[in-house]
Amino acid sequence: MELLAKLEQHLQGLHDQSLIRKRRSVETPCAPRMTVDGRELLAFCSNDYLGLAAHPRLAEAMHQGVQLYGTGSGAAHLVSGHSRAHTLLEQRLAEFMAPHLVAAQALYFCTGYMANLAVITGLAVGDKNTEIFSESLNHASLIDGGRLSRTSLRVYPHADLAALREMLETSTATNKIVVTDAVFSMDGDLAPLPELLALCEQHQAWLVVDDAHGFGTLGENGRGALEHFGLRSPYLVYVGTLGKAAGVGGAFVAAHRTVIETLIQRARPYIFTTAAPPALAHALQASLDIISGDEGRERRAHLRALVAQLRDGLRFERWHLMPSQTAIQPIVIGENEETMRLAAALYEQGIWVGGIRPPTVPAGTARLRVTLSAGHSHDDVARLVETLNKLERN
Known part of the structure; x- marks a missing residue:
């Protein structure tokens, strides 16, 4: 069949370039040590940055949530799927982020991808004179949100404030939207948010900040990049992911109440999708208790x-450890084949680290994406360091 032959030819091309992605089946809870396809591995590839994904308090709260609300929401938020659990979570999130946002309200989404699509398309809808300014290393969801907005889209080079200023x-747009990751997922560095916010305030532009990898991990109280930099402004639209450091699932948008009401009325990814199970929202309240408390700080x-x-x-002499102070510690290897060979060598020694290749990262910069978790011990990290140093010298 010709159609299948074309797909098979495409897949063979990916295989020849060492670009085939493979799934592995995890048989145990997300943790530093997991059973994967029947093998026990020390994992440095999840985004469970605070080690909460298998926390007993969250598991207990999830169980309680199922008892209170059942397993599914049954409908979209604006039909009958908006539970009391969703309302309580949004109130907690708004209060949590209130020190950094003016007249803060929050909106809960089933995934971070949906939240980013909703924010960008929701802010752009209804205003033909909109222009979006997107960071070159933004996550795919932000890129897709810009494309789906069907407005003018301009990309500025990574952290290039001069280019964005120009x-x-x-x-000449009357509705300007600057969009950036806070922590860049493949490099681990932080966006220059104070300078970006100053530009946005000067030019009357929204600053949409996707803090998927900073929420829970940055700031004294875990409020993410906004707390880390000490920012507060009505121009900020903040997206926080709840399936990474928070250990459960979903995401939220926090911003001025007028922005949130606009998203409720305009954002198709919110209006036309079934609400996340209320039990998740119930468990996330326990997660916020941990993040904001002494245990979270520890x-x-x-x-x-x-x-x-x-x-x-x-x-390292040949490889390059990128300049990151976050839980994301990328090691640039260069070529795809060598990167995947190294990932396989680590796997054979019982260490699971993801190999990242184009198009996720630029050609020639394939890398190991080491992610650390508060669930790791110092002995775990020592084992990884010793193994990587030996492999690099061979």
Whole structure:
């Protein structure tokens, strides 16, 4: 069949370039040690940055949520799917982020991808004179949101404030939207948010911040990049992911109440999808208790210590450890084949680290994406460091 032959030819091309992606089946809860396809592995590839995904308090809260609300929501939020659990979670999230947002309200989404699509398309809808300014290393969901907005879209180079300033100064749009990751998922570095916010306030532009990898891990209280930089502004539209450091699932948008009401009325990814199970929202309230409390602060301190241990211990001559102070510690290898060969060598030694290749990262910069968790021990990191140093010398 010709149609299948074309697909098979495409797949063979991916295989020849070492670009085939493969799934592995995890048989145990997300944790530093997992059973994967029948093997016990030490994992450095999840985004469970605070080690909460299998926390007993969250499991107990999830069980309680199922008892209270059942397993499914049954409908979209604007039909009959909006539960009391959703309302309580949104209130908690708004209060949590209120120090950094003016007249803060929050809106809960089933995934971070949907939240980003909703924010960008929702802010752009109904205004033909809209222009979006997107960071070149933004996550795919932000890129797709820009494309789906069907408005003018301009991409500025990574962290290039001068280029963005020129774009804003020359723009004639009356509705400007600057969009950026807070922590870049494949590099681990932080966006220059204070400078970006100053530009947005100067040029009357929204600043949409996707803090998928910063929420829960950055800031004294885990409020993410906004707390890390000490920012507060009515121009901020904040997206936080709840399936990474928060250990459960979904995402939220927090912003001025007028922005949130606009998304409820305009954002198709919110209006036309079934609401997430209420039990998730119930469990997330327990997650917020941990993140904002003493245990959360202790876990963030331990995570920072692990990051320092890894960076101090690695000694590379050929490979390149990228300049990141976050839980994401990328090691650039270069070529796809060598990167996947190295990932396989680690796997054979019982260590699971993901190999990242184009188009996720630029050609020639294939890398190992090491992610650390507060669930890791210092002995776990020491084992990884020793193994990587030996492999690099061979």
